[in-house]
Amino acid sequence: MKSPITGKEMLLQRALDTLLYKKEKFHVVYHYYLCKDSGEQFTDDQLDTLNITQVYNQYREKYRIPFPEEMKQIREKYGVSAFKMSEILGLGANTYRLYENGEMPSVSNGRLILSVKEPSEFIKQVEASEHLLTAKESDKYITVAKEVQKRETVNIWNMIFNEQIFYHQEPNEFTGYKLPELNKISNLIAFFCENTTNLYKTKLNKLLFYADFLNFKNTGYSITGMSYKAIPYGPVPSEYERLYIRLSDDQQISIQPKYFNDFCAEEFKALSNFKENVFSKEEIEVIWKVVNSLGKLGTKKVVDISHEEKAWTENQADKNFISYQKYAFDVIGIIMD
Known part of the structure; x- marks a missing residue:
């Protein structure tokens, strides 16, 4: 990256730093470009993403908030669209899609999403949302969840080996x-x-x-x-x-x-x-x-x-x-x- 001040190429620098997120401090390896002549620091979109990703990752780990790929896997194993999963879990219409695209859920919503990883919990959420679903949709999702439950029971030894x-x-x-x-x-x-x-x-x-x-x-x-x-x-x-x-x-x-x-x-x-x-x-x-x-x-x-x-x-x-x-x-x- 060239310095906007001198036009010269700048060197990528890394330094231990602390960033605030939701009033909490997280230790990161902060990435930036240094203009040697002026002493000014600069970042671009790629470095900004890498810096904030470190914070988000640590926050998710600390509070066990599922990562986007986890949320996608949970939804897809039941054959549910992001829109329907939002309805089933009582979230805003487009909320689950936003979560899968990287938006940070609240701790309570994160734990709710993790809970339906278990088919029995997903079935409870579907039954509690029957007023929002057609009878056909409700029956379909419950049937799929029961099939998933059977598969996971049959494959228990495979799951243990993976562990x-x-x-x-x-x-x-x-x-x-x-x-x-x-x-x-x-x-x-x-x-x-x-x-x-x-x-x-x-x-x-x-x-x-x-x-x-x-x-x-x-x-x-x-x-x-x-x-x-x-x-x-x-x-x-x-x-x-x-x-x-x-x-x-x-x-x-x-x-x-x-x-x-x-x-x-x-x-x-x-x-x-x-x-x-x-x-x-x-x-x-x-x-x-x-x-x-x-x-x-x-x-x-x-x-x-x-x-x-x-x-x-x-x-x-x-x-x-x-x-x-x-x-x-x-x-x-x-x-x-």
């Missing part, structure tokens, strides 16, 4: 404020398989880390919703062994042992093609950046690079979970802004 894979089930600072998504994870692995050679487990773990943390650095959100831990070989998805077993069982990846003189490595291959439409334009740019920066490097070199990250050095002793909010903006590697 073992994703230690953090709700968006928070350790998931990059996203819901964990197996579909995105498998497609991201497919991308790395298609665009790197000799992709072994240790290197894959690092590529996933850099993709998620770099995306957070740019947008305030991870790509996959995975949490990461710091272990001796660098940052890794927190339950990566269970994750890869699940993806192998689902025929999304194959894992083949490859023997060397004094050790055995596990090489990954994708069993389905990469689907670009699963990702946003910004996410695609990030994962290409990761591949172009790290994809051709050997596993040892990528591990060595990851060991330079504060995300690893400050957490590896206790094998801690790594906070996106605390560490993503410091991610360096050989990936340049």
Whole structure:
């Protein structure tokens, strides 16, 4: 960005700061451009969004207000339009749509929306709103909710296994404020398989880390919703062994042992093609950046690079979970802004 004062290019700066929202203080990594000649600070729409996103994410996490993607998932599993969901929950006509587009719900409305994640609670809300719905609509929504309830009961073991894979089930600072998504994870692995050679487990773990943390650095959100831990070989998805077993069982990846003189490595291959439409334009740019920066490097070199990250050095002793909010903006590697 050029300085409106001097016309010279300005450097992007980051600094720890505190922003107020609803009379509460939230700590953020504030982004701005600095005009060296005048000492003035400037932002653009992208930086303003990144700065305020950090505040909104922390506020939602603190009060467990659902994120837009959660609200969309809840609504869609019952086959209800945003307008009808507003009616069923007793909100303003266009309120649910506004919430899905990022407007912040009140704490009480947020908890109301989360409650209908349970089919039995959704049915209660539909029954309480029968004066606003036609008999056909009411019957339809209740029938769908009961079918969802049956499916979730049948799939209880699958849900338990997912909980073992994703230690953090709700968006928070350790998931990059996203819901964990197996579909995105498998497609991201497919991308790395298609665009790197000799992709072994240790290197894959690092590529996933850099993709998620770099995306957070740019947008305030991870790509996959995975949490990461710091272990001796660098940052890794927190339950990566269970994750890869699940993806192998689902025929999304194959894992083949490859023997060397004094050790055995596990090489990954994708069993389905990469689907670009699963990702946003910004996410695609990030994962290409990761591949172009790290994809051709050997596993040892990528591990060595990851060991330079504060995300690893400050957490590896206790094998801690790594906070996106605390560490993503410091991610360096050989990936340049």
